[in-house]
Amino acid sequence: MFFKKKKKDINKDPFYREKDGLVIYLKCDRCGQVMSFRILKGRDFVVAYDGRSALMIDKLYVCPKCYNQISLKAGFKGSYKPVYFELNGARFITEEEYSEQKGG
Numbered sequence: 001m002f003f004k005k006k007k008k009d010i011n012k013d014p015f016y017r018e019k020d021g022l023v024i025y026l027k028c029d030r031c032g033q034v035m036s037f038r039i040l041k042g043r044d045f046v047v048a049y050d051g052r053s054a055l056m057i058d059k060l061y062v063c064p065k066c067y068n069q070i071s072l073k074a075g076f077k078g079s080y081k082p083v084y085f086e087l088n089g090a091r092f093i094t095e096e097e098y099s100e101q102k103g104g
């Protein structure tokens with residue numbers, strides 16, 4: 001059997017890799033709005049000193065529809081592989097879910 005692309009498991013790694021950084025797709029806990037955010041290499045990442053990750057992000061987003069605050073904290077290895085992540089105010093969705101709901 002052949003598979004074009006391995007299905008992404010966002011429970012393990014919700015970060016989509018791009019040339020300049022990572023992309024995440026979120027769904028607001030309060031109003032259900034879907035949104036996407038870019039996390040840029042060299043701008044959004046800071047060096048981590050927690051002993052388990054090399055880089056970290058600590059971001060605060062606001063839902064454009066209901067102004068719900070969404071916070072994201074995550075630690076990464078040098079290869080941008082997530083070690084841990086914590087999201088409050090929204091949940092991760094897949095790119096497919098995002099484009100489906102954005103279109104509708």
Ligand SMILES: [Zn+2]
Binds near residue numbers: 031032
């Ligand atoms: Zn919202």
